[in-house]
Amino acid sequence: MSTATTARIAVRDVSRHFTVGRERFTALDRVTLDIADNEFVTLVGPSGCGKTTLLNILAGLDHPTSGDALVGGEPVRGPGPGRGVIFQQYALFPWLTVRGNVEFGLRTAGVGRRERRERAEHFIRLVGLEQFADALPKTLSGGMKQRCAIARAYAVNPSILLMDEPFGALDALTRVRLQEQLLDTWNAERRTVVFVTHDVDEAVFLANRVIVMAARPGRVFATVDVDLPHPRTEQIRLSPEFAALRNRVWQAVHHQ
């Protein structure tokens, strides 16, 4: 198969075991999957299916017990600016302003002051926070914090974005709006996105492909291709095609 060589992300027989007390717990059991360049993949499944563990392994924040996680053909050996991560708890640096947060990775990369400022400005505008560039995180709402985190991840120009239930803590209305904004951002600047969620609607609305995982042990249970067109509008969200896909994913998640 040619996908193995062209895939941006290749997960090969990855298992991850944890030992809690005296019990050995299999978070991931021989997971294999490929994700192509600029694909938007959502991982959905019940809690304990290892979706966050898989994301952390791709981020380099966790390591497989066996098997290989390859990005661009290279095994992942730790975190790196080529793979941006967006956390559920926002993880903004509270002592830095929105601008300071967005510039953090650029400073780390040694980007000069002027260019840093320009690039930060660009991504702050992309997520619509230009009026809050000098605000501290404590003054922002949850949705604004997550938009800031998205801008921060985008700013270092990663080819891959790994998102761990980024909208999980937000109310339903904000969540829908942020989903649309995320797709706008993604359509403006394509990246390979791996997006973890437990929300079936969210999984279908965002993805080119939904990967349904099962728990105990964590494994890939089903894959559903989403061929809905872009831009994804409210009409699409309410369309029968969307409903049909949603039903398929729902069945896969809830009747494993």
Next chain:
Amino acid sequence: MAVVTPPVPAPARTTSPARRPRSLLPLNLVSVAAGVGLWWALAAAGLQFPTPAEVAVQAGRMAADGTLLDDAVASLLRVLTGFVLGSAAAIVVGFLMGWYAVARGLFEPWIQFFRTIPPLAMLPLVLVLLGIDETPKVFVIFLAAFLSCVISTYQGVVSVERTLINAARVLGAGDATVFARVVVPASTPFILVGMRVGLGAAWATLVAAELLAAQEGLGHRMQTAQLYYDLPTIFVGIVSIGVLGLLMDRALLLGGNRLTRWQETR
């Protein structure tokens, strides 16, 4: 129960408790005035107190002949030297303990041991070993400030949120960057709390150290006055120590608030 005064409405706590709403200031002033009034009444009623006026006169006399300033400067220098050195050492050691398990293993037993000993209890030994000049006094103050601040700094480092460190690492930060740009700012509030406690401990230790062994300083002045039953001078000493301590604490608090404005306060 009869309620004499209507309850004071609680001010809205939107700012940090440190930055008091202005409306409390009149109450503070009323309280201070009432306290001084009570003091005056007790003195007038025949208690062996000097009246506030007598203390003020004595303070004026001591200020005029320069002893008050000399004593205050001598005490302040000791406190500041001990406090600055102690806090600086505490921050370094606290960071080392929080960041490297090896350092924690090596330092912890000693810190836990010395924490149970009041720094003043070290004074007899320190006097024998270091002589009776400035060094032993500064040393016990250093010890007091260090021990108060070091645990707090260490706590600050170990309680830095894992996600913040991960967030920095996925943005390309190495160990040095994570330390300088995440661990240091995140533990600043803890360090400042430690420094405030340390400052209090430093003052407490200073006065006692001066009572035991000094040729000048506020504590020494009070000790001499005690021999001559000179109550006004003792009062001048107490008030000066209180005012200086309060001013230093406020200064530290103000500086600290600027550094930790980003904190979410409840």
